[in-house]
Amino acid sequence: MQGVDWSVADKQAIARALDAFGVDTIEGGWPGANPTDDAFFASPPPLKRARLAAFGMTRRAGRSAANDPGLAALFGAKTPIITLVGKTWDYHAEVALGVSLEENLAMIADSVAEAVRRAETVMFDAEHFFDGFKRNRDYALKAIMAAHASGARWIVLCDTNGGTLPDEVEAIVAEVTRHIPGDQLGFHGHNDTENGVANTLAAVRAGVRQVQGTINGIGERCGNANLISIIPTLMLKMGYETGVTEEGLRGLTRLSRLLDERLNRAPARGAAYVGESAFAHKGGLHVSAVERDPATYEHVAPERVGNRRHIVVSDQAGRSNILARLRDVGIDIDPEDRRVRRILDEVKAREFQGYAYDGAEASFELLARRMLGTVPEYFHLESFRTLVERRGEGEEALSEATLKIVVRGERVLTVAEGNGPVNALDAALRKALLPHYPEVERLKLVDYKVRILAPDRATAAVTRVMIESEDAAGNRWSTVGVSGNVIEASFGALADAVTYFLMREGATAG
Numbered sequence: 261m262q263g264v265d266w267s268v269a270d271k272q273a274i275a276r277a278l279d280a281f282g283v284d285t286i287e288g289g290w291p292g293a294n295p296t297d298d299a300f301f302a303s304p305p306p307l308k309r310a311r312l313a314a315f316g317m318t319r320r321a322g323r324s325a326a327n328d329p330g331l332a333a334l335f336g337a338k339t340p341i342i343t344l345v346g347k348t349w350d351y352h353a354e355v356a357l358g359v360s361l362e363e364n365l366a367m368i369a370d371s372v373a374e375a376v377r378r379a380e381t382v383m384f385d386a387e388h389f390f391d392g393f394k395r396n397r398d399y400a401l402k403a404i405m406a407a408h409a410s411g412a413r414w415i416v417l418c419d420t421n422g423g424t425l426p427d428e429v430e431a432i433v434a435e436v437t438r439h440i441p442g443d444q445l446g447f448h449g450h451n452d453t454e455n456g457v458a459n460t461l462a463a464v465r466a467g468v469r470q471v472q473g474t475i476n477g478i479g480e481r482c483g484n485a486n487l488i489s490i491i492p493t494l495m496l497k498m499g500y501e502t503g504v505t506e507e508g509l510r511g512l513t514r515l516s517r518l519l520d521e522r523l524n525r526a527p528a529r530g531a532a533y534v535g536e537s538a539f540a541h542k543g544g545l546h547v548s549a550v551e552r553d554p555a556t557y558e559h560v561a562p563e564r565v566g567n568r569r570h571i572v573v574s575d576q577a578g579r580s581n582i583l584a585r586l587r588d589v590g591i592d593i594d595p596e597d598r599r600v601r602r603i604l605d606e607v608k609a610r611e612f613q614g615y616a617y618d619g620a621e622a623s624f625e626l627l628a629r630r631m632l633g634t635v636p637e638y639f640h641l642e643s644f645r646t647l648v649e650r651r652g653e654g655e656e657a658l659s660e661a662t663l664k665i666v667v668r669g670e671r672v673l674t675v676a677e678g679n680g681p682v683n684a685l686d687a688a689l690r691k692a693l694l695p696h697y698p699e700v701e702r703l704k705l706v707d708y709k710v711r712i713l714a715p716d717r718a719t720a721a722v723t724r725v726m727i728e729s730e731d732a733a734g735n736r737w738s739t740v741g742v743s744g745n746v747i748e749a750s751f752g753a754l755a756d757a758v759t760y761f762l763m764r765e766g767a768t769a770g
């Protein structure tokens with residue numbers, strides 16, 4: 261898939277994770293296609309349960325299978341499983357390969373027969389099977405029967421262009437099971453109509469007993485069928501055994517996130533089963549019922565797939581959201597306490613001004629704790645001033661911040677420079693706090709986002725700043741600041757970030 265490039269170390273780590281998770285077969289790449297895949301097959305990681313497959317294509321036209329360089333590289337990987345892709349759509353044989361239909365059948369039969377002599381198990385990936393079946397049913401069937409008769413253990417029906425719909429998949433697979441038993445059939449789907457998962461489930465319903473897919477659905481164009489959705493659906497909804505145990509399934513979210521981490525990209529929040537929003541409840545009506553019984557708004561329990569429930573506080577909230585979030589952060593409060601309603605009203609009023617507590621949970625916690633009177637005042641801001649100066653054309657702009665604050669009863673004045681005014685302000689605040697709170701050294705700001713609200717008001721628009729921070733143990737939290745002035749909004753988010761950190765560290769305000 262565009263944007264995905266694995267190193268050998270990535271491939272080894274992913275193979276180990278897939279093995280630990282409990283999949284049966286890991287297709288590790290195409291020996292002979294590139295140095296990365298060659299290096300991976302030269303030193304595959306030790307696997308406890310899964311078996312390794314190497315992928316390649318049928319022999320070239322006019323060569324013998326025993327004398328084909330592509331097949332030689334494939335056999336050289338010495339994997340227990342060999343997967344061979346071959347053409348089953350007459351149009352593809354004629355146009356993409358430029359060979360006669362008879363020669364294509366011979367390429368399939370010879371290659372599979374040779375692979376059967378070389379490996380424990382041979383799979384035949386029947387490329388474009390569904391398109392081929394719709395255009396020339398007899399030829400598509402002849403092609404898979406050639407592979408079957410030559411000893412392929414699995415005939416995997418591929419929806420290569422991803423354009424087949426679930427009812428078509430179900431009907432076509434049902435017809436194929438009249439020629440080849442379901443326990444020798446597999447399905448390989450693509451997601452070009454967003455039906456990769458639905459098509460796979462339809463194929464299983466019609467009888468196939470192997471499914472191919474990828475983690476998080478990565479793959480050519482719009483992706484392959486997403487195993488992260490298929491596996492729990494087969495197990496938890498359709499009652500199938502997949503080889504993954506109930507305990508293994510609890511590693512589903514971890515497995516999905518491992519791939520995103522290796523790709524250095526943020527996990528999709530809305531991903532089924534494993535996304536951060538998959539069990540996040542925002543609407544007051546939902547939360548009020550979830551508080552009584554989570555099954556009211558959850559199709560499965562999040563723990564079963566290693567995910568967690570999350571209650572969001574925002575202007576869509578009711579009292580139940582506030583009570584649940586307070587409980588999550590360890591604040592035990594009588595549900596009838598009038599301060600609960602006051603916190604809710606304050607959240608709604610502030611969200612109207614531009615705050616967003618969905619995603620800035622540390623700021624919500626501080627707001628609630630302040631209204632309950634339990635946040636120490638670690639520092640008190642008297643004033644700040646920032647300057648941005650460019651001394652001449654072509655010179656870099658310099659920023660400087662001056663800060664006056666009271667820390668533990670002492671009035672402190674600091675000045676600091678930075679590559680921008682917010683950076684300078686951050687440096688000035690740290691300089692003022694460090695002598696009193698040395699732990700601030702361990703606080704890192706990892707992300708800073710500015711969003712302009714009411715952009716129709718141009719430079720007079722309201723600005724929302726979100727800051728994400730991290731402590732030495734890797735815990736992260738987000739805070740929010742809002743103002744007509746971007747520097748002031750930034751200071752609000754920065755001050756919350758530091759206060760939240762000191763509170764979590766158990767610092768005393770003195």
Ligand SMILES: CC(=O)SCCNC(=O)CCNC(=O)[C@H](O)C(C)(C)COP(=O)(O)OP(=O)(O)OC[C@H]1O[C@@H](n2cnc3c(N)ncnc32)[C@H](O)[C@@H]1OP(=O)(O)O
Nearest residue numbers: 290292293294317318319320321345346347356357387420
């Ligand atoms: C359906 C699938 O998604 S299969 C997986 C697809 N994945 C990949 O293609 C990734 C790895 N591929 C590669 O690195 C390269 O394409 C290689 C090394 C396999 C081949 O590279 P090259 O020899 O330079 O050929 P190129 O990629 O340009 O074209 C593919 C050739 O294979 C032929 N071919 C395609 N499918 C088959 C098949 N099933 N059986 C035999 N030959 C085939 C094509 O006709 C073409 O032949 P030509 O070289 O005579 O034109």
Ligand SMILES: CC(=O)C(=O)O
Nearest residue numbers: 345385387388418420
């Ligand atoms: C085999 C394969 O990747 C496909 O046909 O989509």
